[in-house]
Amino acid sequence: MAKVYVVGTMDTKGPELRFAAEAVRQAGGSAVLLDTGTQGVSEGADISALEIAAHHPQGAEAVLGLTDRGQAVSAMARALTAYLATRSDIGSVLGLGGTGNTALVTEAMRSLPIGLPKLMVSTVASGNTAPYVGPNDLAMMYSVVDVAGLNAISRKVIGNAAHAAAGMALHPVPAAASDKPGLGMTMFGVTTDCVTTVRRIMEASHDVYVFHATGVGGQSMEKLADSGLVAGLIDVTTTEVPDLLVGGVFPATDDRFGAAIRTRLPYVGSVGAVDMVNFGARDTVPTRFANRRLHVHNAQVTLMRTTAEENRAIGTFIMSRLNRMDGQVRFLIPLKGVSAIDAPGQPFHDPEADAALFDAIRTGWIEAPNRRLVELDLHINDPLFAAALADNFRQIANG
Structure with a gap:
């Protein structure tokens, strides 16, 4: 007993x-x-x-x-x-x-x-x-x-x-015969279109668990991985990293990506919403950021555009973790923008900052048989980018 x-x-x-x-x-x-x-x-x-x-x-x-x-x-x-x-x-x-x-x-x-x-x-x-x-x-x-x-x-x-x-x-709760393998995914409002498309593709074969990337969301997804309750991760939205490095209200911990390192689960990732740092209402933004590019998402959420320098640090941080993963890894870069508001005509469109991010990833990436870096001339919310995420996961999950 x-x-x-x-x-x-x-x-x-x-x-x-x-x-x-x-x-x-x-x-x-x-x-x-x-x-x-x-x-x-x-x-x-x-x-x-x-x-x-x-x-x-x-x-x-x-x-x-x-x-x-x-x-x-x-x-x-x-x-x-x-x-x-x-x-x-x-x-x-x-x-x-x-x-x-x-x-x-x-x-x-x-x-x-x-x-x-x-x-x-x-x-x-x-x-x-x-x-x-x-x-x-x-x-x-x-x-x-x-x-x-x-x-x-x-x-x-x-x-x-x-x-x-x-x-x-x-009275432990038994697993159901109809249960599918679990799949963890991260989402933010500005990557919803991408994640929704991936989820619809993957639901035929997996129970898809979507986590809002609000600091604890990423931790929850990784806790499921450490608990053996998911068969893989499609980590679309890594926006908790900028909040950790710059000082936002939805930060990752220093152990972000640690579960994929420990468990060697199939991992597909991207840079969704790393163009922003999150704060509360407009008057809660620290005074040191008063002259930065800010976007009021709603009455309770204010976003700050990450700079080229910050994006280099973000890319370096992510690569330092991905290079330690011994499982099958695919990391996809959306060259035409990383969020719904990082596109031509949108408030966070900044090709220079994005280029700094992408260059840091390319520079920091260490080639290995189990890891592949994929660059696509697509926006993150383009349906073709979502399809590429799903395809890459299927390749490494079934390989």
């Missing part, structure tokens, strides 16, 4: 954690109680803090020997992440705690694959949960009262969470 891993700090939350584990068992589940306390007190735990801390790359002393609480929590989070990676019997993970244990447990939860149930009962679950959840199917339940003693409220909340975790572990 897949097990419910109940995780928390036994030195401060022992009664609550034991109550949760017993509630799992009463619901028919199999519970394993893990202590993530940094004081090494593990009374009643099935897996002690010392055993978990030993999975830290520098050993248990790097976790339990620290006097700074923040450093100790970060170290235990790293150790818990490594410990969970060794387990093959996890049906769900249930965490309980305040700010410290929420940060600790959710960091480890985020390393687990999409589809594996993760539930965190937390005092901070009613606020901004983005730092805890990220691009993951991680559920957070507000504890209402602090996780500091059992009472009429905490027993209800913790008991409900335990029953939910047990139910998810006992």
